[in-house]
Amino acid sequence: MSSTDPSDAAPQPRRKMSNTKLALICSGVFVGMVGLAFASVPLYDAFCRVTGFDGTVSRAEAAPTRVLDKTLNIRFDTNVRDLPWTFRSEQVAQKVKIGETGLAFFDVTNNGDAPITGRAVYNVVPESAGPYFRKLECFCFSDQTIAPGETIKFPMVYFVDPEYAEDFETKNKPEITLSYTFFPADEDAQPQQSAKAPAAPGASTLGGS
Template identity: 55%
Template sequence: MDRNRRTVLGLVLLVAVMGGLSFAAVPLYNWFCRVTGFGGEVSVAEQAPDRVLDRTIKIRFDANKEKGMAWTFRPLTREVELRIGETGMAFYEASNPTDRPIAGQASYNVAPFSAGGYFTKIECFCFTEQVLQPGETVQMPVTFYVDPEIVDDPEASKVHTITLSYTFYEIDLPEGAADGASATN
């Protein structure tokens, strides 16, 4: 009987650990990509470069939600074309159709991966958590540019279209968020 209890306890512990790891997978992956640059992770800057090239590049915008996330989330702009080095801006829209406040955080990546290091964000809703109150709809901007050094990279210089993709996942509400205070930008 003692052996059966140890086996059951071991299996319960294994299920608990695997459940915890699956819950933490999205934030851990997001952190891993930011630290290592894996998966087309973008750069961040305070301002665009002084150099703007005559060559243009298309930027496509994609929106996804983690399974079970109650928000609606979509890009208001599907695609822009801008000169390499030029500052661009696009908006995404998120809505909370529920009767409770929901906090979310966006993870992001760029495809193709070879362009990730050259796609640079200046401002982004993805840098902070977002809290939407019941019935609230917000428009969230992202300001960016494509670094002119992309043309010097043998692989990335062949890229003519970059896709910026976001996935929103639900996080715990910050203190005071249920009282009507909002952490949205």
């Protein structure tokens, strides 16, 4: 007749305690991730702008040193949300070679009766082109305050990185659409600065319509 060893039942409470602890840890991680997602929206936006993730255009400090003998059609789309503004692109589309610097102009008019500060957000289609569509100069890098009845012409200098032609997701796509949307700026985000028409950068206008 065999006797029961009390130690045989000991692991069960420990396993139960371990499972409970694991459940609590998982719940805590989930809650923490949700909180972090809401708290890190500015970080996510900054990440997208740097990497081009989610179709977000990235900023560049210098133009590429090589230009490929491959032309892309760049289309421009403009929108306004909750602002008494008129926002339009002076060109419907432009033809640029990959690696070549392009220059586009946009006109913004404040149809309201008071100065208003707006902010332009942007992305590209297809989303896979985001990391390769780079801007050297853009009104979207800062908030813009426009006086009532005032119209301002903004230049935008850009290029498509030569690596666009090497990525299997983009190399066979002949067209990119750059889309802008102006919406009211968060006044608490940064000090307002009156918009001034920037001097046109030293880049030649390419294509156009």
